[in-house]
Amino acid sequence: MSNNAALKDLIIKMADDELILGHRNSEWTGLGPVMEEDIAFSSMAQDKIGHAWALYRILHEDLGGEHPDRFAFIRSEKAFQSSHLVELPNGEYDFSLMRHFLFDQAETVRYESLQNSSFAPFQLLSKKVKGELKYHTLHADAWIMQLSNAGEESYARMQTALNNTIALAAGIFEASPEHEATLIADKVYPGEKELYHRWQERIYPVLVKSSLNLPDMSTITPVYGGRQGFHTEYLQPLLKEMGEVFNLDTEASW
């Protein structure tokens, strides 16, 4: 395939986001505000990490990439292409919840678009993932609406969280200048600009129901850089922790 490099680039971006956010979500296990949310975040963490694994396997099996464990657990920070949104520490539940809402809606429009991808492995994966994402977005929408309609403090926290994450979330849709045109021309996916647009259509009704004010999207500056290997200060320590045991002996079986 002529567009292998472009495909790889897209897969790595998607998979790295899922792995890093899955890692962050998993940090809620045992520490949620109510036990039910502990369980929910930890369940979504498994799905996210599962998606990352599936994508790294496509990379390995269909495009000659490295073994998924080695690719995820040994790679250098610079070689990661995750967005800044997923790298940030969990903070409090309001931030984590808003990130979950904005990311999972973005993930949903992305996978929906991949159902018609010219790249067959994307079609298969998106069918599998669709059912899971339905519950993730149901969960996110319900909590955003619930907490935004539950008194002053809770509302203020939700609005602040939205203000603080919207530009970061817009950074999910950072296109790769050298590959974007190929991927669109080859009908692999509709491109970041189109997904960005679909995503806004998707989040807007939920925010309206929540009485939250979506900042004027024409005035925000999306936080880019992650797709080019420029990361927040939080990624390196996260990767070090993630690989701590694996890197004791990368040849051993764990």
Add this chain to the structure above:
Amino acid sequence: MYGGGYIFDEPNGKQLREEQQHDEPEKLAAFEERIARGEKIEPGDWMPVEYRRQLIRLIEQHAHSEVIGALPEGTWITRAPGFKRKLALIAKVQDEIGHGQLLYNAAETLGKSREAMINDMLSGKSKYSNVFNYPAETWADVTVIGFLIDAAAIVNQVANAKGSYGPYCRALERICYEESFHLKQGHDAFIELAAGTPAQRDMVQDALNRWWQPIMHFFGPPDKSSQHSEKLMQWKVKMASNDEMRNQFLESYVPKIWELGLTLPDPNLRKNADTGRWEYSDPDWDEFFRVINGGGPCNEERLRVRKWAEEQGRWVRKALMNPGQKRAMPVA
């Protein structure tokens, strides 16, 4: 996970008034007959005051153990080596929290709210299994916990699942079903290290050495020094004695450990061919009581983390109490 049984009686439990301490003899007799016939007691049924008190204590401690038990392993989720182990560990720890939830629900049927139970845990009034007051220092510790502590918990819980209180038994049945998967994943990860490189074997041997005493402590003090047992056995609150369960655990798991060429740090550990029972050095019971009373290596840390989670989440719980409450609109 984890029953880890019958370890503690609230020292500062509320004293009942004189008339509350005595159940009507006819009702008590009918209750005891039902239990003797193997019937389950359900939430609305009459039950002796002491039966209710002991069950709340037991189920609540079990629930706390699940929730606190998620912490030592939970810290390794982010460090688990490879996708397979990472996913299995998250799923496992998530199950433990789910067990806590089931058990709090079961205990609530006896009249104590989840909030009250959690508050009693945070204040130190209500205990959890002692074994979680030890640190999980390396990845090998996670495999030892997943294999042997889950195994020990299963021995305890399978016994309790045959008890007399319906909601607890039903919760335990489901818990045991999930625990058997945990045991498999723990065993699998344990064997991977035991059959691995010399460094991996050293890791797992070191973890075994450190965890052996807490595991021996897990089933509680020896029968000869155990108090309030007889009545609880008759009421089928307590289904097997501490020594009985300990012996059952040793019988099933010591050979599996030895088969892998690993050792256990007790020169007197052996099966007596004549009695068919396992013999072992008495673990340090002073240490056991010291840890229960707050002197273990991780008691403070475990409660600090739980308190942090409770405090951080307070606004969410408060908001949940105000469903549909719109924010106050500014007047002008």
